[in-house]
Amino acid sequence: MNNLSSRSESYLYEQVVEKMTGLIGQGVLRPGDRIPSVRRLSLQMHVSISTVLQAYLLLESRGLIEARPQSGYYVKVRAEKIPPEPRTSTPYASATPVGVGELVSKVLQAASHPEIVPLGAGVPSPDLLPVRQLNHVMAAIGRRRGAAAIGYDFPPGNEGLRRQIARRSLDWGCHLSTDEIVTTCGGMEALNLCLRAVANPGDTIVIESPTFFGVLQVIESLKMKALEIATHPRDGIDLEALERAVKRNKVRACILIPNFNNPLGSCMPEKNKKSLVEILARREIPLIEDDIYGDLYFGVTRPKTVKAFDKHGLVLLCSSFSKNLAPGYRVGWTAPGRFKFKVEQLKFMNTLATASLPQMTIAQFLDSGGYDRHLRRLRKSLATQVQRISLAISRYFPEGTRVTRPSGGFVLWVELPKSVNSLELHRKALREKISIIPGCLFSAKKRYQNFIRLSCGHPWSDRLEQALITLGRLAGKD
Amino acid sequence: MNNLSSRSESYLYEQVVEKMTGLIGQGVLRPGDRIPSVRRLSLQMHVSISTVLQAYLLLESRGLIEARPQSGYYVKVRAEKIPPEPRTSTPYASATPVGVGELVSKVLQAASHPEIVPLGAGVPSPDLLPVRQLNHVMAAIGRRRGAAAIGYDFPPGNEGLRRQIARRSLDWGCHLSTDEIVTTCGGMEALNLCLRAVANPGDTIVIESPTFFGVLQVIESLKMKALEIATHPRDGIDLEALERAVKRNKVRACILIPNFNNPLGSCMPEKNKKSLVEILARREIPLIEDDIYGDLYFGVTRPKTVKAFDKHGLVLLCSSFSKNLAPGYRVGWTAPGRFKFKVEQLKFMNTLATASLPQMTIAQFLDSGGYDRHLRRLRKSLATQVQRISLAISRYFPEGTRVTRPSGGFVLWVELPKSVNSLELHRKALREKISIIPGCLFSAKKRYQNFIRLSCGHPWSDRLEQALITLGRLAGKD
Numbered sequence: 040m041n042n043l044s045s046r047s048e049s050y051l052y053e054q055v056v057e058k059m060t061g062l063i064g065q066g067v068l069r070p071g072d073r074i075p076s077v078r079r080l081s082l083q084m085h086v087s088i089s090t091v092l093q094a095y096l097l098l099e100s101r102g103l104i105e106a107r108p109q110s111g112y113y114v115k116v117r118a119e120k121i122p123p124e125p126r127t128s129t130p131y132a133s134a135t136p137v138g139v140g141e142l143v144s145k146v147l148q149a150a151s152h153p154e155i156v157p158l159g160a161g162v163p164s165p166d167l168l169p170v171r172q173l174n175h176v177m178a179a180i181g182r183r184r185g186a187a188a189i190g191y192d193f194p195p196g197n198e199g200l201r202r203q204i205a206r207r208s209l210d211w212g213c214h215l216s217t218d219e220i221v222t223t224c225g226g227m228e229a230l231n232l233c234l235r236a237v238a239n240p241g242d243t244i245v246i247e248s249p250t251f252f253g254v255l256q257v258i259e260s261l262k263m264k265a266l267e268i269a270t271h272p273r274d275g276i277d278l279e280a281l282e283r284a285v286k287r288n289k290v291r292a293c294i295l296i297p298n299f300n301n302p303l304g305s306c307m308p309e310k311n312k313k314s315l316v317e318i319l320a321r322r323e324i325p326l327i328e329d330d331i332y333g334d335l336y337f338g339v340t341r342p343k344t345v346k347a348f349d350k351h352g353l354v355l356l357c358s359s360f361s362k363n364l365a366p367g368y369r370v371g372w373t374a375p376g377r378f379k380f381k382v383e384q385l386k387f388m389n390t391l392a393t394a395s396l397p398q399m400t401i402a403q404f405l406d407s408g409g410y411d412r413h414l415r416r417l418r419k420s421l422a423t424q425v426q427r428i429s430l431a432i433s434r435y436f437p438e439g440t441r442v443t444r445p446s447g448g449f450v451l452w453v454e455l456p457k458s459v460n461s462l463e464l465h466r467k468a469l470r471e472k473i474s475i476i477p478g479c480l481f482s483a484k485k486r487y488q489n490f491i492r493l494s495c496g497h498p499w500s501d502r503l504e505q506a507l508i509t510l511g512r513l514a515g516k517d
Numbered sequence: 518m519n520n521l522s523s524r525s526e527s528y529l530y531e532q533v534v535e536k537m538t539g540l541i542g543q544g545v546l547r548p549g550d551r552i553p554s555v556r557r558l559s560l561q562m563h564v565s566i567s568t569v570l571q572a573y574l575l576l577e578s579r580g581l582i583e584a585r586p587q588s589g590y591y592v593k594v595r596a597e598k599i600p601p602e603p604r605t606s607t608p609y610a611s612a613t614p615v616g617v618g619e620l621v622s623k624v625l626q627a628a629s630h631p632e633i634v635p636l637g638a639g640v641p642s643p644d645l646l647p648v649r650q651l652n653h654v655m656a657a658i659g660r661r662r663g664a665a666a667i668g669y670d671f672p673p674g675n676e677g678l679r680r681q682i683a684r685r686s687l688d689w690g691c692h693l694s695t696d697e698i699v700t701t702c703g704g705m706e707a708l709n710l711c712l713r714a715v716a717n718p719g720d721t722i723v724i725e726s727p728t729f730f731g732v733l734q735v736i737e738s739l740k741m742k743a744l745e746i747a748t749h750p751r752d753g754i755d756l757e758a759l760e761r762a763v764k765r766n767k768v769r770a771c772i773l774i775p776n777f778n779n780p781l782g783s784c785m786p787e788k789n790k791k792s793l794v795e796i797l798a799r800r801e802i803p804l805i806e807d808d809i810y811g812d813l814y815f816g817v818t819r820p821k822t823v824k825a826f827d828k829h830g831l832v833l834l835c836s837s838f839s840k841n842l843a844p845g846y847r848v849g850w851t852a853p854g855r856f857k858f859k860v861e862q863l864k865f866m867n868t869l870a871t872a873s874l875p876q877m878t879i880a881q882f883l884d885s886g887g888y889d890r891h892l893r894r895l896r897k898s899l900a901t902q903v904q905r906i907s908l909a910i911s912r913y914f915p916e917g918t919r920v921t922r923p924s925g926g927f928v929l930w931v932e933l934p935k936s937v938n939s940l941e942l943h944r945k946a947l948r949e950k951i952s953i954i955p956g957c958l959f960s961a962k963k964r965y966q967n968f969i970r971l972s973c974g975h976p977w978s979d980r981l982e983q984a985l986i987t988l989g990r991l992a993g994k995d
Contacts, residue, residue, distance in 0.1 A: 144865045147671050165664035173667060174659030177874075181652030186643035189651060191844045193625050224702045224847070227869040235738070240718055253869070260713070260866035366669045367873030369702070387622045388738035391705040391731070394872045395845030396655075 049340055051086045053308060055094035056338070058084075060444070063103050063114055072114045074104060093339040100337055100419075101444070102426040121433050125441045125454040125490075127277060130248040130267035134288060135483045139255045146465070146476055156506040157497050159474030161301060161450055162366055164497040167420050169404075169413045173365055176409075177400040188396040194386040196222025196372070197398035203405040204372055211333060212347025213356070219374045221383050222393045226331050226359035226371040230257045232389060233355040233373055234292065236381040237325040238263055242291035245284060245324075247276050249452065249481035249490070251301040254294050254329070258483070265483035266290065272443045272452065275300055275307035278314050285322055292325045298342045299332035302452040302481055302492040304445020306342055316348045323353065325378065330358045332448035334414055337422040342447070352377030360401055362448075363417060364410065368397035421449045424495040431504060432493075435511030449495045459514050461491045467513050473506045527818055529564045531786065533572035534816070536562075538922075541581050541592055550592045552582060571817045578815055578897075579922070580904040599911050603919045603932040603968070605755060608726040608745035612766060613961045617733045624943070624954055634984040635975050637952030639779060639928055640844055642975040645898050647882075647891045651843055654887075655878040666874040672864040674700025674850070675876035681883040682850055689811060690825025691834070697852045699861050700871045704809050704837035704849040708735045710867060711833040711851055712770065714859040715803040716741055720769035723762060723802075725754050727930065727959035727968070729779040732772050732807070736961070743961035744768065750921045750930070753778060753785035756792050763800055770803045776820045777810035780930040780959055780970040782923020784820055794826045801831065803856065808836045810926035812892055815900040820925070830855030838879055840926075841895060842888065846875035899927045902973040909982060910971075913989030927973045930956075933992050937967045945991050951984045 062068045075083065077091045084091075095112055098104045105115045147160050157164075181188050195201065201220040208215035223229040230253065238244060240262040246254055248267030258265050268284055269277040275297055284290065297307040297315075307315070319326050328345045336342055346354040355378055359371030370393060375382040386392075404410050425445055432442050432453060441454035455461065461477040468475050478490025497503065540546045553561065555569045562569075573590055576582045583593045625638050635642075659666050673679065679698040686693040701707040708731065716722060718740040724732055726745030736743050746762055747755040753775055762768065775785040775793075785793070797804050806823050814820055824832040833856055837849030848871060853860040864870075882888050903923055910920050910931060919932035933939065939955040946953050956968025975981065 141862060144672065144862055147865070160669075162669060165668055168664075168667055170663040170667050174656075174663045178652075178656035178659055181656055185648040185652045186646075187845075189646055189648050189843045189845050190643055191638075191640060191839075194622065224706075224868040224872075225870070228702075228867065231867055240740075253866075256866040260863060262718075361669075361869075365667045367665075367667050367870070369868065369870060369872040384619060384622055385738060387625070388731075388734040389706065389709055390702040390847065390868065391839075392703070392845070392847060394702075394847040394875055396875070397872055 048087060048090050050309065051084065052090045052094050052339070055080065055084060055086060055091055056097055059094070059098055060103065068114050070114050074112045074114060076111050097338045100422045100426070102430065121429050122436070122440045122442050124272045124443055125452060127271045128248045128269050130269060130482070130486065131484060134243040134264035134266040136259070136264055139252055139259065139480050139483070143252050143256060143480055146474070146480065154472055155469070156473045156502060158493045158506060159476050161362065161494050162496055163362060163417070163449065166498055167417055167496070168364065169409065172409055173400060173404060176403050177396060180396065180399050180403060184399070188399060190395060191392050192395040192398060193392050194221055194383045196393050197395065197402060199402035199406070200370070200398045201372070203402050207405070208374070210341045211330070212343035213374070215374050219379060221373050221375065221379065221386055222398060223371040223373060223386065224390050224393050225361055225369040226329065226357060227253055227257070228390065229357035229359065229371045229373040230254065230294065230327060230329060232382045232385045233327045233357060233375055233378070234258070234261060234263070234294065235385050236375065236378045237327070237355070238291040243288055245281065245290050245293040247295055247300055247303070249302055249478065249487055251296060251329070252480040255483055257294075267483060270300070270303060271305060272303050273305050274311060275305040276315070278311060278318065281315070282318055285318065285324060290324055292327060293319065294327040294329065295345070296329045296332070297345050298330055299335065299445060299448035301332065301448065302450050304443045304448050304450060304452065306446050307345070309343060312343065312345045313348045315345055316354070320351050320353060325353050325355060327355045327357060330356060331362050333358065334363050335418055335421060335449065336447040337418060338446055346374065349376065355382070363414065364401065364404075365397070368401065369394065370397050370401055420498065421495065424497070424499060425449060425451060427499040428493060428495045428503075428507065431507040435508045435516060437511065437514055437516040451493045451495060453491050453493060455489045455491065455514050457489050459489045461487070461489055464491065464513055468510060471509050471513070473509060475510065526565060526568050528787065529562065530568045530572050530817070533558065533562060533564060533569055534575055537572065537576055538581065546592050548592050552590045552592060554589050575816045578900045578904070580908065599907050600914070600918045600920050602750045602921055603930060605749045606726045606747050608747060608960070608964065609962060612721040612742035612744040614737070614742055617730050617737065617958050617961070621730050621734060621958055624952070624958065632950055633947070634951045634980060636971045636984060637954050639840065639972050640974050641840060641895070641927065644976055645895055645974070646842065647887065650887055651878060651882060654881050655874060658874065658877050658881060662877070666877060668873060669870050670873040670876060671870050672699055672861045674698075674871050675873065675880060677880035677884070678848070678876045679850070681880050685883070686852070688819045689808070690821035691852070693852050697857060699851050699853065699857065699864055700876055701849040701851060701864065702868050702871050703839055703847040704807065704835060705731055705735070706868065707835035707837065707849045707851040708732065708772065708805060708807060710860045710863045711805045711835060711853055711856070712736070712739060712741070712772065713863050714853065714856045715805070715833070716769040721766055723759065723768050723771040725773055725778055725781070727780055727956065727965055729774060729807070730958040733961055735772075745961060748778070748781060749783060750781050751783050752789060753783040754793070756789060756796065759793070760796055763796065763802060768802055770805060771797065772805040772807065773823070774807045774810070775823050776808055777813065777923060777926035779810065779926065780928050782921045782926050782928065782930065784924050785823070787821060790821065790823045791826045793823055794832070798829050798831060803831050803833060805833045805835060808834060809840050811836065812841050813896055813899060813927065814925040815896060816924055824852065827854065833860070841892065842879065842882075843875070846879065847872065848875050848879055898976065899973065902975070902977060903927060903929065905977040906971060906973045906981075906985065909985040913986045913994060915989065915992055915994040929971045929973060931969050931971060933967045933969065935967050937992050939965070939967055939969045942969065942991055946988060949987050949991070951987060953988065
């Protein structure tokens, strides 16, 4: 899947993307300006032509530039309209018990009604999922292997599926074996089991700020404390802040989403991933790495996992097929490194086993190549949807709004003017049958009162545009 | 499903069964003796003819008596051969941390290999399950409702399934509404969520002795302590012992299996269920009631749940479809009374949602009446299998062996001579490709060193008989 010839080309590719994005964002290059030709930039930056070309394709998919036939690439007229990014977060430096559970379940339950515009829950639209193919595979397995489909498949879980995951792990820079993997009832169970394997009630767990409310819920339900670390909206967790935190606090574990953090969309550069592993290894702090969005990159390369750099078995990699294939199948997995035995024990004790037929179905779909074909389409759709909603925000949201530039996944993190209370906005929006997630759910300290998370999991439509106009109005756009 | 006209008839029915079983067990009535005619006993005991008849049918299904055409009922020649029952357990009266998890997963993993004779894990044979029908229903739902089948179904879970469960709850003396129920990833998750909803790490939890190792695992994984209470092999937990225990200890909750306890097969009489609820209500102690075997009764009536007598919302009823329909679907549920909100929150935090398609499939199968038809066949098969294995034990196991008389479910609890170490026996058996469960797994204190649990979930076969002959030899039968 990696079209770039080497690791250094991959790094240079990131450099090109960053440089051009910066030039456009800062207004050095303005709408309608011609940007350097592929050949010229290739010479300037000592980068291969194909790398520059791929970087330009990404910028194009992000709506920043456009190709004009026979003429080259130009900054898109509308590109400047996307509001600026939020700044790096500045959380307080103390651990705190968590209490977001109740609000989360209300938000999710509200979000699952069909008459509500789904900008809330981070769920991909069924229109983007291979519904018919999966049901077809499932029915065939039921006919051919009926008894197995109905019987238990005890931990570590379905072997065929674990083998497929192990094969794919090469794409993320890992070399997992089938035996290193335990399947789970979705990604949430994976996070749960891993956290229970490495920490106890009362322990302090480092997280990004903001972070996925599911991470906060797991910490909450296990009566642990969360320590929020400053996080950059594009590069992820601030490693200096992390180093300070682990020096000052007795940190038992970290839970991070290095690839396309939810809600920021940030993706840690490779060098940061390496440093992260080193910082944590020095203190033997386990890292629970949630890679649930890793396959949903908009660029040309699948970002590596942090686990790719782990030499000590300290990284517990977690993921699932809920965001990219079949949310309702509830199939997740973890490769918990040196904690595998404990995680497997806890899996027995938590849910005994994962549903058999969904695992068999996914294994078959992966094996047949259907998953890769599906992912190619899905990534394209999601990149487009993120772009459309970003543009709508620029058009319909009040002055002072900021929005992230995710390079994967399908959520946007929107900073509204300070005067906006997003919990209030959430309630008002729900009355208009629009679901959004208020920012306070992404912080143990209930920060981000004027932020919201918007899901871009559904294809663009008039209904979506109307909802965004309404949201903008409710948020104070005059 | 209840063919007996009233509650008092149901009570009298139990009296008849008990009386005749006693007379045969004590040798008052001996093999080949004619037992009182239906009419005569009806007059003697002031019980209706149909009640006596139904009691006799149960005794017949248990292999204690046999009908001879035109002549009446006789004590079966082989009836006396079933070894006596184990005595009421006598556990120590102190709470203890639990550590059975590792051994359990080894036993279960070993048990799931097809070349191993499956007397271990409590799993019904796929031959007894409606494999084709379920796969047919599932495929049809996939075609008709593909998008829903692939999407999330957030807690409290699939509404259709909850409605079906609520409808059935009338059979257990409950009047649950759809809204009182939360679906879960199997029965283990239900137990987990309920225990987390009512107790904290370090708390003392009352359990039967012996009890299902899954209960011990849940307590272990949540770092709570188990307090084992004496339990009668037929009537369940000893209520006097329970009263003493809750007086002497700060008991935070109970987890009991009142209907067909695993491994004992005991079923609490209704009056005991009523008393139990009263004892616990006086101290506001929540009862987690595991009713996973409740539908698998061998008699004519479905035993009531303890929850049927609960006036204070203190009973958290748990069950699943893993023992009687589709283990691999991982669909369980709970009706957690006054703790429903908390349980629902924890469900979000533990696994987010239960797999959608398995829930939809079971709902449809229940609605169509397929489940009841299947249960009628299954109960008959299980009663026969329990009987066949009991007889084989009498024939092939050493002198001094005792075995339970379950009136439902499909496990036998076998007490071997004191000299037998059942963990050792388990290892030896496994070398002969026979899976059994050693007794120590059913006690937090690793008691029951000379007990084993045998699963009767598979149809009788020569292979099974050979395995029982081997087991008897390994256990010291000369």
